Amino acid sequence: MPEHLTFCDPQRLEGDYLAEFLATKRVPQNLFYLLNGASSFYSYRSTELAQIGSHDELRFFRRQPFWSPDCRMAFVSLGCGNAGAEKPLLQQMHAEGCNVRYIGIDSSDSMLELAAANLADSDFPQTFALADFGLPEFPQQVEALTSDCDACIFAMMGGTFGNFDQSMIADLLGRLVPPKAYLYLDVVPMYAAEDANLKLRSRFSQLPENLRLFFDRLLELLGLTRDDGEIYGVESDDGVVSTIRYTFYFRPHTTIGITCLSEAAVLTPDDHVELISIRAYQVASLQAFMSRRGFEAVGSFVPDTGNLSHLWQRLLFVKEE
Numbered sequence: 001m002p003e004h005l006t007f008c009d010p011q012r013l014e015g016d017y018l019a020e021f022l023a024t025k026r027v028p029q030n031l032f033y034l035l036n037g038a039s040s041f042y043s044y045r046s047t048e049l050a051q052i053g054s055h056d057e058l059r060f061f062r063r064q065p066f067w068s069p070d071c072r073m074a075f076v077s078l079g080c081g082n083a084g085a086e087k088p089l090l091q092q093m094h095a096e097g098c099n100v101r102y103i104g105i106d107s108s109d110s111m112l113e114l115a116a117a118n119l120a121d122s123d124f125p126q127t128f129a130l131a132d133f134g135l136p137e138f139p140q141q142v143e144a145l146t147s148d149c150d151a152c153i154f155a156m157m158g159g160t161f162g163n164f165d166q167s168m169i170a171d172l173l174g175r176l177v178p179p180k181a182y183l184y185l186d187v188v189p190m191y192a193a194e195d196a197n198l199k200l201r202s203r204f205s206q207l208p209e210n211l212r213l214f215f216d217r218l219l220e221l222l223g224l225t226r227d228d229g230e231i232y233g234v235e236s237d238d239g240v241v242s243t244i245r246y247t248f249y250f251r252p253h254t255t256i257g258i259t260c261l262s263e264a265a266v267l268t269p270d271d272h273v274e275l276i277s278i279r280a281y282q283v284a285s286l287q288a289f290m291s292r293r294g295f296e297a298v299g300s301f302v303p304d305t306g307n308l309s310h311l312w313q314r315l316l317f318v319k320e321e
């Protein structure tokens with residue numbers, strides 16, 4: 001039977017995220033995925049996941065020292081969503097006799113429900129924990145779950161890493177991932193050819209249209225509709241790591257009163273509400289950036305992405321002792 005843990009009260013998390021938005025006019029990215037944000041995300045993401053092949057991933061992982069029946073392994077998915085990105089790997093590990101335990105972490109209860117339903121046909125041990133991996137108590141909570149394992153992989157799949165401020169998330173992972181444990185990142189890579197990067201930029205700039213439901217749902221949670229203003233994207237430099245970064249903002253057409261968490265707030269056309277950032281990486285620069293937090297690159301591969309309009313790249317690191 002899967003184990004379900006609650007490290008944080010979901011109502012408190014939602015309250016904290018909305019309060020953060022009201023104080024900063026920046027949307028913590030967790031807000032997108034609460035309640036039906038989860039299903040609207042997968043109305044788009046499931047098509048993407050169905051296109052990503054698992055052959056290269058299996059070939060890559062079978063070469064790693066922890067791929068052995070003698071190794072008790074924990075796979076901790078940070079922001080697991082519906083667990084679809086890691087499911088093929090976990091199933092194959094288990095089928096080939098690896099002693100793997102899955103720990104799905106998400107701050108969205110509805111995401112954890114999707115993950116549990118998705119893995120219901122798999123019989124490796126599973127734990128689903130409602131938690132915010134950014135809270136100071138989280139490293140201890142996860143340590144208690146993984147202390148009897150010989151190897152531990154902390155994974156951040158599906159571009160989650162690319163939605164955060166880069167120094168903040170790299171520092172957080174540096175504190176969270178213990179020595180000798182692994183970090184597995186799934187990011188969108190930049191291309192070597194500039195014309196391919198131009199197409200990628202164009203695709204990134206269309207995110208609010210391509211993920212219409214997802215953005216509308218977020219605005220609704222903030223007491224807004226798309227008609228109240230415009231969503232626009234800005235490309236800017238990360239500075240610390242070489243990326244193509246798009247940040248999307250919402251600017252109201254006129255001064256507007258909103259009620260969010262039963263609190264009244266006012267937005268004016270001077271407010272540029274920061275919604276979300278997405279990134280594509282120059283991968284060598286990301287590896288160098290992570291090495292400054294003690295993550296040594298083990299290797300990476302580009303899975304077959306079928307007809308998708310951009311690539312994914314998966315990178316494995318090991319934390320230095």
Ligand SMILES: C[S@@+](CC[C@H](N)C(=O)[O-])C[C@H]1O[C@@H](n2cnc3c(N)ncnc32)[C@H](O)[C@@H]1O
Pocket residue numbers: 029030033034045078079080081082083084085105106107108111131132133134156157158159160
């Ligand atoms: C971009 S989605 C990716 C989901 C999934 N890994 C995939 O590949 O489809 C990001 C996920 O991270 C979760 N998340 C974001 N910030 C989080 C935090 N601080 N703590 C826990 N979960 C978080 C969101 O709720 C969401 O499910």
